[in-house]
Amino acid sequence: MGKFLKLPSGKLAKLADHQRKEVLKRNLVDPPKPLFKEVRELILRKCAPAKEKQIRAIFEKQPFGELERLVTQKLLDVVKRVAKDELSSETWLHSLARLSGRSYEAMRVSILEFLETDVFNVSVDNCVSFLDPLVESWDIDLATFGMGIVLNRRLIRDYAKKFEFVEREPVQPEEEPGLKEFLRYQSVSVAATEEEIEFLKKLRFNGKRPTPLYYYRELQNLRDPLHFHAPMTQTVQKKTLGQSQPKGSVAPMHQFMEADCIEKQLQLNGRKRAIQRWAGIKGSRGKKQKAKS
Numbered sequence: 001m002g003k004f005l006k007l008p009s010g011k012l013a014k015l016a017d018h019q020r021k022e023v024l025k026r027n028l029v030d031p032p033k034p035l036f037k038e039v040r041e042l043i044l045r046k047c048a049p050a051k052e053k054q055i056r057a058i059f060e061k062q063p064f065g066e067l068e069r070l071v072t073q074k075l076l077d078v079v080k081r082v083a084k085d086e087l088s089s090e091t092w093l094h095s096l097a098r099l100s101g102r103s104y105e106a107m108r109v110s111i112l113e114f115l116e117t118d119v120f121n122v123s124v125d126n127c128v129s130f131l132d133p134l135v136e137s138w139d140i141d142l143a144t145f146g147m148g149i150v151l152n153r154r155l156i157r158d159y160a161k162k163f164e165f166v167e168r169e170p171v172q173p174e175e176e177p178g179l180k181e182f183l184r185y186q187s188v189s190v191a192a193t194e195e196e197i198e199f200l201k202k203l204r205f206n207g208k209r210p211t212p213l214y215y216y217r218e219l220q221n222l223r224d225p226l227h228f229h230a231p232m233t234q235t236v237q238k239k240t241l242g243q244s245q246p247k248g249s250v251a252p253m254h255q256f257m258e259a260d261c262i263e264k265q266l267q268l269n270g271r272k273r274a275i276q277r278w279a280g281i282k283g284s285r286g287k288k289q290k291a292k293s
Helices: 011-029 037-045 049-061 068-085 091-099 104-116 124-134 177-184 196-202 213-225 252-291
Strands: 135-140 147-151 159-161
Touching: 011 037, 037 068, 049 068, 049 135, 068 104, 068 124, 068 135, 091 104, 091 124, 091 159, 091 177, 104 124, 124 135, 135 196, 177 213, 196 213, 213 252
Parallel strands: none
Antiparallel strands: 135 147, 147 159
16 A cells, blocks of 8 residues: 555554554543533433432533443433334324424434434434433433333333343353263263253363363262252151150161161262273273274
């Protein structure tokens, strides 16, 4: 491009850098101009009465600050979306024209101009024609910045809008290699249900890479009844004085404890055999690959 414009070497890059600095300087030095007084008053008038005094103090302390821009932008977005959806409805436009005191033809022209406006150029005319007749009230939670907007029930079917800022975990782009390898071992993963596989897929490791054995153990832990409380389906029987067991129990407490210990030992032995079987499967596969090579 520099050769085409017959500029000295590096001149074009310097000009572009100078332009970027000027734009940045202008944005930092010149803050956005505050809204028209009538626009701000309309927005505050539509605010929930319990919050109006608090919101007004913030608006006046920071003219067109972050909160005022956020509220104005959200109100504009909602009303512009409604206007765009109803643009082809003559009945809706006639009703809106009557509410704003305009002719149908003037409303047709105004709505096209309104759809092109932004938060920095919203005018008094935009407020009179669209924000005032279409917005009934709005409210905001200053702790979470969740915002609720109520629109004109006579003109808009879905008149209640709610916006929230929710923290979400980043979506993991691809399946873990260890899980893919685990699912290839049909002898140990074939019995896994879709719900169990989906649970394994949702596990997060903050940069670590689990092995197939990890997923095998995780699946066994998920299925182990000792890791979860049993549902309380039976009613608790009252004890009587001098009894260590509820009335009608079949065995004394020490037998229950002994049976519980035996069950735990059996499950522990089962886990050991499963790990040995897993190690054997992996070892036999390695031997086969060595034999082929």
